[in-house]
Amino acid sequence: MKAHDYSDLLRIHRDYIAEIVNIKINRAGGFSKAKRIRDFCLQTGLAMLVMETGGTVLADTAAVHLAQSIPAERMLGTWLCHELLRHDMVRGAGACNHQGHTAAPEVPGISVSPDYVSQGDSVAVYE
Numbered sequence: 020m021k022a023h024d025y026s027d028l029l030r031i032h033r034d035y036i037a038e039i040v041n042i043k044i045n046r047a048g049g050f051s052k053a054k055r056i057r058d059f060c061l062q063t064g065l066a067m068l069v070m071e072t073g074g075t076v077l078a079d080t081a082a083v084h085l086a087q088s089i090p091a092e093r094m095l096g097t098w099l100c101h102e103l104l105r106h107d108m109v110r111g112a113g114a115c116n117h118q119g120h121t122a123a124p125e126v127p128g129i130s131v132s133p134d135y136v137s138q139g140d141s142v143a144v145y146e
Contacts, residue, residue, distance in 0.1 A: 028056060032063045039095060041068040044082055053085055061093065070098045077131050080113035083123045097121055 022028045022040065031037050040060050047053040053069075060067050069086040071078040079099045086097045099116055113131040114123050124130040 022056075025055070025059075028059055032059075032065065037065070039066045039068065041070070042085070043070055043072050044085065045072060045074070045078070050081060050085070054088075057085065057089060061089070066093050066095050068095050068097065071100060073100055076113035076115075077129060080123060080129050080131060083114035083121055084129075086121075087123055 022031060028040070031040070040056065042053050042056050042060075044050055044053040047056055057067065057069075059065075067089055069082050069089070071082045074082075076099075082097060083099075086094055099114060099121060113129065114121055
């Protein structure tokens with residue numbers, strides 16, 4: 020069953036539909052809503068996976084930050100999809116896989132920024 024909103028998550032728990040929840044930050048509606056799902060899972064005993072869907076290193080790094088806030092016994096894994104991109108339009112040392120493990124950068128914040136040069140000229144500018 021896919022959990023499209025918080026009521027679906029409540030039903031999953033109430034009806035014992037699943038023991039694992041895959042939190043996809045953008046599909047959850049952003050980082051704040053994903054944290055709310057994480058908190059619910061921690062309170063109810065559900066294990067978790069955390070990832071983004073087709074994102075850049077920026078999105079994957081945010082997912083890894085969320086994943087690292089989950090106790091190891093409840094965190095089943097994460098997946099970095101930015102490594103499959105031919106060209107990631109972000110600069111910096113974000114999350115990356117190293118010998119089967121993933122970790123967020125040890126500096127404050129996300130540690131990546133858009134690579135405006137590689138993106139070319141703006142189609143429009145809004146001020």
